Amino acid sequence: xxxxxxxxxxxxxxxxxxxxxxxxxxxxxxxxxxxxxxxxxxxxxxxxxxxxxxxxxxxxxxxxxxxxxxxxxxxxxxxxxxxxxxxxxxxxxxxxxxxxxxxxxxxxxxxxxxxxxxxxxxxxxxxxxxxxxxxxxxxxxxxxxxxxxxxxxxxxxxxxxxxxxxxxxxxxxxxxxxxxxxxxxxxxxxxxxxxxxxxxxxxxxxxxxxxxxxxxxxxxxxxxxxxxxxxxxxxxxxxxxxxxxxxxxxxxxxxxxxxxxxxxxxxxxxxxxxxxxxxxxxxxxxxxxxxxxxxxxxxxxxxxxxxxxxxxxxxxxxxxxxxxxxxxxxxxxxxxxxxxxxxxxxxxxxxxxxxxxxxxxxxxxxxxxxxxxxxxxxxxxxxxxxxxxxxxxxxxxxxxxxxxxxxxxxxxxxxx
Numbered sequence: 001x002x003x004x005x006x007x008x009x010x011x012x013x014x015x016x017x018x019x020x021x022x023x024x025x026x027x028x029x030x031x032x033x034x035x036x037x038x039x040x041x042x043x044x045x046x047x048x049x050x051x052x053x054x055x056x057x058x059x060x061x062x063x064x065x066x067x068x069x070x071x072x073x074x075x076x077x078x079x080x081x082x083x084x085x086x087x088x089x090x091x092x093x094x095x096x097x098x099x100x101x102x103x104x105x106x107x108x109x110x111x112x113x114x115x116x117x118x119x120x121x122x123x124x125x126x127x128x129x130x131x132x133x134x135x136x137x138x139x140x141x142x143x144x145x146x147x148x149x150x151x152x153x154x155x156x157x158x159x160x161x162x163x164x165x166x167x168x169x170x171x172x173x174x175x176x177x178x179x180x181x182x183x184x185x186x187x188x189x190x191x192x193x194x195x196x197x198x199x200x201x202x203x204x205x206x207x208x209x210x211x212x213x214x215x216x217x218x219x220x221x222x223x224x225x226x227x228x229x230x231x232x233x234x235x236x237x238x239x240x241x242x243x244x245x246x247x248x249x250x251x252x253x254x255x256x257x258x259x260x261x262x263x264x265x266x267x268x269x270x271x272x273x274x275x276x277x278x279x280x281x282x283x284x285x286x287x288x289x290x291x292x293x294x295x296x297x298x299x300x301x302x303x304x305x306x307x308x309x310x311x312x313x314x315x316x317x318x319x320x321x322x323x324x325x326x327x328x329x330x331x332x333x334x335x336x337x338x339x340x341x342x343x344x345x346x347x348x349x350x351x352x353x354x355x356x357x358x359x360x361x362x363x364x365x366x367x368x369x370x371x372x373x374x375x376x377x378x379x380x381x382x383x384x385x386x387x388x389x390x391x392x393x394x395x396x397x398x399x400x401x402x403x404x405x406x407x408x409x410x411x412x413x414x415x416x
Contacts, residue, residue, distance in 0.1 A: 078180065096129045096130070096135065097129070097130050097248060097250035098129055098130015098131070098245070098246070098248035098250065098286065098288075099127070099128070099129060099130065099135075099286075099288070099289075100127075100128055100130075100242075100245070100246050100286075100288035100289075101125045101126065101127045101128070101138075101288075102125060102126050102128065102242055102243065103123075103124075103125055104123075104124040104125060104126055104137070104240065108124075108126075108239060108240060109122070109124055122139050122140060122141045122142070123139070123140050124137055124138060124139040124140070125137070125138050126138075126240045126242070128242050128245070130245070130248045130250070131245070132241070132242045132245045134156075134237055134240050134241070135155060136153050136154060136155035137153070137154045137155070137235070137237065137240060138151060138152070138153050139151070139152040139153075139154075140152075141223050143206075143219035143220075143222070143223065144215075144219055145208060145212060145215060145216060145219055148206060148207065148208045148212070148216060148219070149206070150204055150205070150206045150219070150220060150223045151204070151205040151206070152202065152203070152204055152223070153201075153202065153203040153204075153205075154200060154201070154202050154235055154237070155200070155201045156200055156201070156237050180192070180193050181193070182213075182217075184210070185207070187209060187210055188207050188208065188209055188210060189207070189208055189209075189210055189213045189216065190205070190206070190207050191204075191205070191206040191207070191208070191216060191217065191220045192204065192205055192206075193220070193224060200235070200237075204220065204223065204224065206219075206220050246286070246287035246288040247285070247287040248285055248286045248287060248288070249283050249284065249285040250283075250284050250285075250286075251282070251283060252280055252281065252282055252283075253281040253282065253283050253294075254281070255270070255278065255281060257281070257283075258281040258283075258294060258296065261283065261294060263292070263294075264293070264294040264309040264310075264392070265294075266413070266414050267294075267309045267389065267392050267394050267413050267414060268281070268294060268296065268307070268309060269296055269298075269305075269307045269409065272298040272305060273298075273300075273305065273401050273402065273405050275300045276298040276299060276300045276303070276305060276401075277298065277299060277300065278296070278297075278298055279297040279298060279299055280295075280296070280297055281294065281295075281296050282294070282295045282296075292310060292311055293308060293309060293310035294308070294309045294310075295307070295308045295309075296308070300400060301378065301400075302377055302378040302399070302400070303378055303380055303398075303399050303400025303401065304398065304399050304400070305396075305397075305398045305399075305401050306395075306396070306397045306398065307394070307395075307396060308394070308395040309392065309393070309394050309395075310392075310393050310395075311391055311392065311393065312388050312390075312391050312392060312393040316354060316393065318348075318349070319348065319349050319352055319353060319354045319386075320354045320355075320356065320388065321349060321353045321354065321355065322359065323355075323359055323361065323364060326367065327346065328346060328349045328350060328353055329349075329350065329353040329355075329364070329367060329368060329385065330367040330368075331367060331368055331369065331370045332367065332370075334350065336370070336372060338350070338351070351384075352384075352385075352386065353368075353385050353386070354385070354386040354387070354388055354393065355385060355386070355387050355388070356387075356388050357387050357388060357389045357410075357413075357414075360387055360407070360410060360411070362403075362404065362407045365383070365385075365403050365404075365406060365407040365410075366403050368383050368384065368385045368403070369381045369382070369383045369403045370382055370383075378399065378400050380399055380400030380401070381398075381399070381400065381401065381402065381403055382398070382399045383396065383397070383398050383399075383401070383403055383406065384396065384397040384398070387410055387413075389413060389414050392414075394410070394413060396410070
């Protein structure tokens with residue numbers, strides 16, 4: 001499969017899953033932080049946040065008081081580097097239907113962490129599933145480095161035990177085992193940590209420019225130490241409840257249900273080309289994430305037909321093309337690999353052109369069709385584009401389907 005084909009495949013991913021993957025702080029690497037965070041959690045917000053009129057006012061950042069453990073000095077802390085050993089972050093939770101986040105109010109932060117004045121400042125959000133159950137609390141704790149806060153996530157029993165590769169070393173502080181991980185990201189360094197004090201899981205994340213790596217580690221550890229200073233307290237996550245649960249839908253439909261859907265049913269595909277079988281009809285809607293679509297998938301061996309119906313949005317306006325603008329959609333003009341033949345300024349529209357339904361012609365559909373000879377794969381027609389029907393957008397991506405069949409079906413859409 002060539003590079004352009006891989007991009008085509010990625011277009012078939014359900015937007016709901018893409019949105020989930022784009023959520024902040026979903027890491028695939030990680031370290032075990034130290035568990036004395038039971039209290040650490042309390043300071044999670046143990047940041048000094050002063051709210052007045054709905055705004056947060058920062059206070060000077062000064063190190064919180066810490067009692068150093070005699071058996072383990074901070075100079076002996078082990079920072080694991082990304083090498084051959086795999087470091088696994090199981091805080092990456094599976095997709096949660098109806099996921100949404102809500103800003104925490106000052107009084108909620110005070111209930112979460114009673115002590116709010118130890119040289120830190122913070123803001124926070126609560127993350128919930130579609131039923132309103134709290135998944136985790138995410139806090140942003142400021143440091144002495146500009147634009148380099150430490151993100152702290154606290155959750156209760158929603159992730160399994162953490163583990164790491166054979167080269168993963170751990171440190172201990174005040175009797176609590178934790179892990180730290182340092183990953184190079186070109187011109188930046190990502191610092192991560194995790195601890196599991198009691199029935200809580202706490203994770204720490206920070207990114208700093210490479211030249212500030214040592215200063216970043218110092219600030220990162222300072223936040224951990226500040227959290228550890230309150231071992232006698234524990235954040236009360238039960239205090240965090242949603243004000244409102246945004247509407248959402250995430251379920252598989254029968255063909256009858258898909259065709260009867262009040263929003264998108266008129267533009268659903270009722271039948272497939274000969275020999276194809278229906279894999280699924282899926283209805284996704286998230287008020288919080290702005291997702292609202294009906295997706296259908298049909299397959300025949302290596303061949304596939306994906307049909308997606310959603311609302312046309314203003315940000316898609318730039319991809320609308322007229323019949324005479326062949327340089328924006330005619331695949332015959334661009335030999336594969338497309339990344340080498342398509343001008344950079346036209347790549348987005350050539351990859352994802354949108355035609356107006358009343359301007360669509362059979363010739364335009366055929367202009368989108370091309371074939372690729374890949375060993376072990378079908379050499380049928382490949383095609384991908386979208387058609388706008390007023391405020392509805394239908395996207396077709398197919399392999400092994402006759403372009404004439406696609407054109408005929410598109411011409412029938414929206415009719416009673």
